[in-house]
Amino acid sequence: MISLNSGPIFVPAGDKMHSRHLTTRIAALLAAFTLVFALAGPPPARAAGKIQIMTATSDLAALAQEVGGDKVDAESIARGYQDPHFVDAKPSFLLKLKRADLLIVVGLELEIGWLPPLITQSTNPKIQVGGPGYFDASRFAKILEIPTGQVTRAEGDVHPLGNPHYWLDPENGLRIAKGIADKLSEMHPGDAAYFAQRYSDFEKRLKDADQKWLSQMAPYKDRKIVTYHRSWPNFAEHFHLNVVGYVEPRPGIPPSPQHTVELIQQMKRDNVKVIVVEPYFDLKTPNAIARETGGQVLVLPPSVGGEKEIKDYFSLFDYDIAKLKQAFDTTK
Amino acid sequence: MKRIAISLALASLAFGAAPLWAQQEGEPEAQPPVASAPSADARIKTLEDEVRSLAEQVALLRGELSNLRNAKTPAPAPKDGLLLTSTSVQPGSLSASAAPATPAAPDLVAPAQAVQGTQAQTQTYGGATSNAKLLNPDISLIGDFIGTAGHNDVAPSKSLEMHESEVGLQAIIDPYARADAFISFGETGVEVEEAYVTFTSLPAGLLMKVGKMRADFGKVNTIHNHALPYIDRPLATNNLVGGEDGIDDAGISISRFLPAPKNWFMEGTAQVFRGDSSDVYSAQRREDLSVVGHIRAYRDLTESTNLDLGVSYSRGHNDAGTVANNVFFDPDHFLTNLYGVDATLRWKPLRRAIYKNFLLRTEMFWSARDQLSPLNAFQTQHAFGSYASAEYRVNRRWTVGGRFDRSGHANNANLTDTGFSAILTYWPSEFSQIRGQYRFGHLALANPGDFSNANEFLFQFLFVMGAHGAHPF
Numbered sequence: 110m111i112s113l114n115s116g117p118i119f120v121p122a123g124d125k126m127h128s129r130h131l132t133t134r135i136a137a138l139l140a141a142f143t144l145v146f147a148l149a150g151p152p153p154a155r156a157a158g159k160i161q162i163m164t165a166t167s168d169l170a171a172l173a174q175e176v177g178g179d180k181v182d183a184e185s186i187a188r189g190y191q192d193p194h195f196v197d198a199k200p201s202f203l204l205k206l207k208r209a210d211l212l213i214v215v216g217l218e219l220e221i222g223w224l225p226p227l228i229t230q231s232t233n234p235k236i237q238v239g240g241p242g243y244f245d246a247s248r249f250a251k252i253l254e255i256p257t258g259q260v261t262r263a264e265g266d267v268h269p270l271g272n273p274h275y276w277l278d279p280e281n282g283l284r285i286a287k288g289i290a291d292k293l294s295e296m297h298p299g300d301a302a303y304f305a306q307r308y309s310d311f312e313k314r315l316k317d318a319d320q321k322w323l324s325q326m327a328p329y330k331d332r333k334i335v336t337y338h339r340s341w342p343n344f345a346e347h348f349h350l351n352v353v354g355y356v357e358p359r360p361g362i363p364p365s366p367q368h369t370v371e372l373i374q375q376m377k378r379d380n381v382k383v384i385v386v387e388p389y390f391d392l393k394t395p396n397a398i399a400r401e402t403g404g405q406v407l408v409l410p411p412s413v414g415g416e417k418e419i420k421d422y423f424s425l426f427d428y429d430i431a432k433l434k435q436a437f438d439t440t441k
Numbered sequence: 442m443k444r445i446a447i448s449l450a451l452a453s454l455a456f457g458a459a460p461l462w463a464q465q466e467g468e469p470e471a472q473p474p475v476a477s478a479p480s481a482d483a484r485i486k487t488l489e490d491e492v493r494s495l496a497e498q499v500a501l502l503r504g505e506l507s508n509l510r511n512a513k514t515p516a517p518a519p520k521d522g523l524l525l526t527s528t529s530v531q532p533g534s535l536s537a538s539a540a541p542a543t544p545a546a547p548d549l550v551a552p553a554q555a556v557q558g559t560q561a562q563t564q565t566y567g568g569a570t571s572n573a574k575l576l577n578p579d580i581s582l583i584g585d586f587i588g589t590a591g592h593n594d595v596a597p598s599k600s601l602e603m604h605e606s607e608v609g610l611q612a613i614i615d616p617y618a619r620a621d622a623f624i625s626f627g628e629t630g631v632e633v634e635e636a637y638v639t640f641t642s643l644p645a646g647l648l649m650k651v652g653k654m655r656a657d658f659g660k661v662n663t664i665h666n667h668a669l670p671y672i673d674r675p676l677a678t679n680n681l682v683g684g685e686d687g688i689d690d691a692g693i694s695i696s697r698f699l700p701a702p703k704n705w706f707m708e709g710t711a712q713v714f715r716g717d718s719s720d721v722y723s724a725q726r727r728e729d730l731s732v733v734g735h736i737r738a739y740r741d742l743t744e745s746t747n748l749d750l751g752v753s754y755s756r757g758h759n760d761a762g763t764v765a766n767n768v769f770f771d772p773d774h775f776l777t778n779l780y781g782v783d784a785t786l787r788w789k790p791l792r793r794a795i796y797k798n799f800l801l802r803t804e805m806f807w808s809a810r811d812q813l814s815p816l817n818a819f820q821t822q823h824a825f826g827s828y829a830s831a832e833y834r835v836n837r838r839w840t841v842g843g844r845f846d847r848s849g850h851a852n853n854a855n856l857t858d859t860g861f862s863a864i865l866t867y868w869p870s871e872f873s874q875i876r877g878q879y880r881f882g883h884l885a886l887a888n889p890g891d892f893s894n895a896n897e898f899l900f901q902f903l904f905v906m907g908a909h910g911a912h913p914f
Contacts, residue, residue, distance in 0.1 A: 188744075191791040198914045199747060200706040200739040207646065207698065222912045229619060232698070234642035239616055262872055266909075362870050363837045389792055391837070 160296060163202075163209040163236070165220050166193050167414040168276040169246055169285070171422045173213060175311045176290040180300050186227075189414025192389040193273075194266070194361070198223045206231035209242065210296065213289065216247035219273035241296075247273065249288035250281040253342045265359025277411055278343035279319045282422055286311055318423055322430050323348065329437045335376060335404075336385040337395060340411045348430070353379055356386070356395055364394040376402045382440035383433070385409045388416075407436045578612035578620075579908035583667045586902040593895035595884040596679075602628050604901075605666065609910065617642040620652075623665065634665070634689065648696045656688035656718070657696075657710045657735040658753045659781040659804050661828075668913045670800070670832045670866075672878045672899045676846035676858045677826030681808040682779065683719035688733065688755060690714035690722070699736070706739040714757070721777060721851075722757035731757025745790045753781035761812035761852075774819065777851070778809040796837050803829040808851045824849035832864070840866040846882075856885035860895075874903040 162183040164170040170185040177183060184205065187196045193215065206212065206227055214220055228236060228243075235242035252271035260269045275281050290308035294301035326348040334345070337356040345352045354375055358368035375381070382404040384395045395406045409432055410416050413425050587604040606626040613619045622636035637652025655663050661678055666685065674685055682688060692714030701707035716724030716731040724730070733755045741747045755778070762775030782805050789798035805827040814820045826848025834840045842864040850856040860882040867875045882895035 188791055192795055195794050195912070197787075197789060197794075198911065199741065200708070200737070200749075201741050201747075204698065204706055218909065221909045223914075226911045226914075229639055229641055230648065232641065232643070232646045232648045234617070237616060237641050238613055240642075262870075266871060389794065391793075391796055 160210045160293060161208050162211045162213060163206055164213040165215050165224060166276075167412050168282075168422065168425070169213045169215065171413040171425075172276075172282060172286045173211075173289050175422060176286050176304055176307045177293055178303065178307045180297070180303060181293065185414075186224075187412075189410060189412035189419065190388045190416075192387070193219055193412070194222060196220070196223045198227050200230075202227055203231050206236060207233045209233060209236055211242045211244055211292065212236035213244045213246055215273050215276070216245040217252065217270040217273035217275075218268050244289070244292055246285045246288065247271075247275065249284045250275040251278070251284070251343070253346065254339065263359075265357070266361030268360075272339060272342050274340040274411060275343045277341060278347040279315055279322070279426065280347065281343060283312060283315055286315075314423070318426065322426050325430050325434060326350075329433070332383070332437060333379050333381045334383045334385055335372065335381055335398075337387055337390045340387055341385060344411075344429075350433075353381055356384065356390075356398065369394055369398060373398055373401045376404065383407055383436045385433075387411055405436050405440050407432055409433070578610045581609040581611075581905060581907035581910055583607045583609070584902075584904045584906075585667050587672060588900045589897055590899075591895070591897035593882065593884075593897050594893045595882070595886070595895060599628070604628070607634065607665065607667065609908070611908070611910075614638060632686075634686075637694075646697050650694040651692075653689065653691045654694065656690065656692075656712055656714065656733040656755065657694065658682065658688050658733050658755050658779065659735075659751065659806070660783045660785065660802065661804060662687040664913060667903050670830065670840075670842055671844055671862060671864055672876055672901045673862075673880065675804075675826075675828035675830075675844065675848075676860050676882070677804070677806050677828050677848035680848040680858065681721075681806045681824060681826045681851050682781075683721040686719045688714070688718045688721060688731075690716070690718045690731065692730075701738070704740055706737075708737045708739075710735040710737075716757045718757070721759065721779070723760040724758060729758040731755065746786070746788045749783075749785040749787070751781075751783045753779075753783070755779040755781075759810060759812070761810070775811040777811070780807040780809075781805065796834065798834045799832070801829075801831045803827065806848075808849075810851050812852055822852055822854045824851050824854040838868050840864075840868075842866070850885065855889050856887075858885050859883040872905040874901075876901040876903070 158180070160177065160181040162170070162173045162177065162181050164173060164183060164185045166187050167185040167189040170183040173181060173183040186202050186205075187193050209231075212228070214224060228238065233242075234240060237243060247270070252275055255271035256264075256267055256269060260267055276285065286308060290304045293304045297304075330349045331351050333351045333353045335354045335356065336352055339355060339357075339360055341350075341352055344350070354372050356364050356369075356372065358365050376398070382402070384399055384404055384406050386392060386395045386406055386408050388408050388410050392406060392408070398404065399406045409429050410419060410425070413419055413422060415425070416428060419425050419428050584606050585604045586602070587598075588601045589598045590600070604627065608624045608626070610622045610624075611620070618638050618640050620636075620638045623634040624636075625632050625634040633653055635652070635654050637650045637654045640649045640651075643649055655665075657663060659682070661669070661675060662682055666674075674687075678684060678687060692712055694710060694712040696708055696710035699707040699709050710733075712733040712735075714722075714731045714733070716722045716729040718731065722729075722731045733753065735751060735753045738750045739747065757777060758773075759775050759777040762773070784803050786801045787798070788800075806825070808822070808824045808826070810822045810824070812820060812822060826846075828844055828846045828848075830842065830844035832840055832842035844862045844864070846858070846860040846862075848858050850858070860880060862878050862880045864876065864878045866877075869875070878899040878901075880895070880897045880899060882897075884893050884895055885891070886893055
C-alpha cells in the first residue's frame with residue numbers, strides 16, 4: 110500500500126485529524142445519544158394508582174372497564190367500526206402502549222397483521238408476549254370453528270386456532286370479564302375485593318340482560334341468515350340463529366360473481382331474507398343480493414363503538430338484537 | 442384429521458366384520474349337509490341378524506365419530522358449565538343454568554380451568570408432533586417474480602427473473618428478545634438480507650437491535666422489495682443510497698422515544714455499522730465504521746389522516762480512496778456523508794380501510810462524496826436526488842400509483858437522471874399480488890449533455906407462503 114502522499118493529491122488541511130478520530134467521534138456520538146435518550150423526558154405522569162389498560166379491540170376495553178371500574182383506564186387500539194384484521198400500526202399507539210400496565214388481546218391471530226410490531230416497538234417490557242401484562246382473552250373464551258385436518262389458504266384467510274370473533278357471545282363476555290377481574294386482582298391485590306364485587310355485579314347485570322335478549326330472540330329461533338364475514342358464529346350459537354352462507358366466498362376474499370350467484374340461489378331456495386354486514390364492508394354486493402332475493406341488508410356492528418349509541422358491552426347486544434328483530438319482522 | 446377418523450372407522454368396521462363372515466361361513470359347513478328348506482330359512486335369518494348387528498355397529502361407530510368431532514370444537518361443557526352452561530343446550534341458560542352448575546365448584550376456580558381447557562385446545566388438533574412444532578419460528582416465503590420488456594441501454598435488466606425468494610424466520614427468543622431473519626435467494630446467490638435480534642425489555646425505554654439490518658436511513662431504505670409500492674426502487678436510491686440493497690449492514694441499533702410536543706410522536710435512532718454497504722460504503726479497516734442517525738416525527742392529523750416526517754444522516758468510508766488508476770491510497774480521507782429528509786402523508790378512512798386509502802411520499806437525499814477527480818485531485822461531489830410518489834387504493838383489489846424521480850450521480854453530480862413511473866396493482870387476495878409498471882427514464886450518459894431514453898414495462902408477481910406477516914406501515 111503506497112502512502113497517500115505519493116499521489117498528486119490535494120488534501121484539505123485539518124481533514125486528516127478530523128478523519129483519524131472518526132472512530133472516537135462515533136463512540137462519543139453514540140454515548141451522547143444514549144445519554145440524551147436515557148435522560149430525556151421523565152416518565153409520563155399517570156393518574157394516581159390507576160391500572161393503565163390497552164386492548165386490541167373496543168369490546169375488550171368495555172369488559173375491562175366493567176370489572177375495573179374507576180381503578181382502571183381502559184382504551185382500545187381498534188375502533189368499533191374498524192375491521193380488526195386491518196388496523197394500521199400507527200406510532201401514536203406506541204406512546205399509549207408504552208404506558209400500559211396491561212395489554213389485552215383478542216388472540217387467535219386476529220391481530221397478527223398489526224399488533225406484533227407495536228408490541229415490539231413499545232419498549233414496554235410488561236406487555237411483551239408472555240410478560241406479566243400480556244393478557245390473551247381467547248384463553249378464557251369458548252372458541253368455535255377450529256379447523257381440523259390440514260389448513261391451507263385455499264380456504265382464504267383462515268385462523269388455524271379458531272374463529273377470533275368470539276366476544277359476541279355474552280357467556281364468553283362473562284368468562285373474559287372473570288379472567289380480567291382475576292388478572293386485575295393479581296396485579297393489585299389490595300383491590301381484589303373491589304374487582305370481585307365489580308365482577309359479581311357485572312355478572313348479575315349480564316345474566317339479567319341475557320335473559321331479556323334471549324327472550325327477545327326466542328321468536329326467531331333457527332332463523333336462517335347470511336353474513337358477510339364469519340364474524341357471527343358465537344352470536345348465532347348463543348341466540349339460535351342459523352348462518353347458512355357468507356357474502357365472502359372465503360374468509361378475507363372479496364365477493365366473486367360466481368359465488369354471489371350461488372349464494373342468491375341458495376337464499377332463494379332456503380328463503381333467507383336477512384344479510385348481516387359488518388360496518389366496514391362495502392354494501393354493493395350485499396345490496397345486489399338483497400335486490401335479487403327480496404331480502405334486507407342489515408349493517409350490524411360486531412363491536413362496541415360500532416355506532417355512536419353503542420357505548421358498552423350491553424348496548425352492543427341491545428342494538429344488534431333490536432336491529433335483528435326489526436329486520437326479521439319486516440322480512441317475514 | 443377427519444379423514445383419518447373416517448378411515449379408522451372404516452377399518453374397524455372391516456376388521457369387526459371379518460370374523461363375523463368367517464364364523465358365518467364356518468358354521469353352516471359344520472352342520473350336516475342336509476340342505477333343506479328350513480335350514481336355508483335359518484341361514485337367511487342368521488344373515489339378517491348379522492346384517493342387523495352390523496348396522497348397529499355402524500350406528501355406534503357413527504355416534505363415536507360425531508362425538509369425536511364434537512370434541513374438536515372445544516365446548517368443554519362441564520368445565521365452562523361452572524360459569525354458565527352452553528345455551529345451545531339450554532335456552533335461557535345464563536341465570537337458570539348457573540345455579541345448578543355452580544354448586545360443584547365455586548366460581549373462582551372456573552377461569553383457571555378455562556385456561557386448562559384452552560391449553561388442551563391447542564393439543565386437540567395435531568397431537569404430539571405438532572406440539573413440538575409449536576416452538577418452531579414463524580416461517581414464511583415470499584416469491585418475487587419480475588419481468589421486463591422495452592428498452593434500457595443504461596441499466597438493462599433481464600427479461601424474466603425469479604428476482605428473489607425471501608425466506609422469513611421470526612420468533613420470540615425469550616421474555617426479553619425477539620429475532621427476525623430474512624434470507625433472500627436471488628438469481629445470483631443467497632444473501633442474508635436481515636438477521637437481527639431485538640431486545641424489547643431494556644431499561645430507560647431503549648430498543649436495541651443487533652445483527653444485520655436495513656439501516657434506518659429514510660423510508661425506502663427500510664422497506665423490503667416485496668413491500669414497496671413499486672417494482673423497482675427510485676433512481677435516487679439507486680444513484681445515491683446503495684440501490685436495491687441500500688444501506689444494509691452488520692451493526693448495532695439503539696432507538697428511543699423522544700420527548701415531543703403534545704400529539705406528536707418522536708423517535709430517535711442511532712446505528713453503528715461495520716461500514717460495508719453496497720457501493721456506498723466500504724470498510725478497509727476495522728475503524729472504518731459507518732453511522733446512521735434518524736429522527737422521526739409523527740402526528741395523527743385526524744383519525745384517518747396522518748403525517749410522518751423524518752430526517753436522516755449517515756456517514757462512512759467509500760471506496761474512492763482504495764483504488765484509483767491502479768494506485769492505492771489511504772482510505773482515511775474518503776468519506777461519504779448522506780443527508781435525507783422524508784415526508785409521508787397517509788389517508789385511510791377507518792370504516793373503509795380495506796377499500797380506500799391514499800399515500801403521498803417524498804424523500805430527498807444529499808450526498809457528499811469524497812473522491813479523486815479525473816486529474817487525481819481530491820474533490821467532494823455534492824449530488825442531490827429525490828422522488829415523490831403517490832398511491833391510491835381504488836377498491837379492495839386495485840391500487841394505482843405514480844412516481845417521479847430525479848437524481849444526480851453520486852460520483853458525478855453533473856449527471857442527472859430523470860424518470861417517472863405509472864403503477865397498477867391487483868390483489869387477488871391478501872397473499873398474492875400482481876403489478877404492472879410503466880417506467881420512463883431520461884438517463885444521463887458519461888458525457889455531460891448526452892442522454893439515453895428508456896421506455897420499459899415491468900410486471901411482477903408476488904406470492905406469500907406460510908406465516909402471516911405484519912403489514913408494513
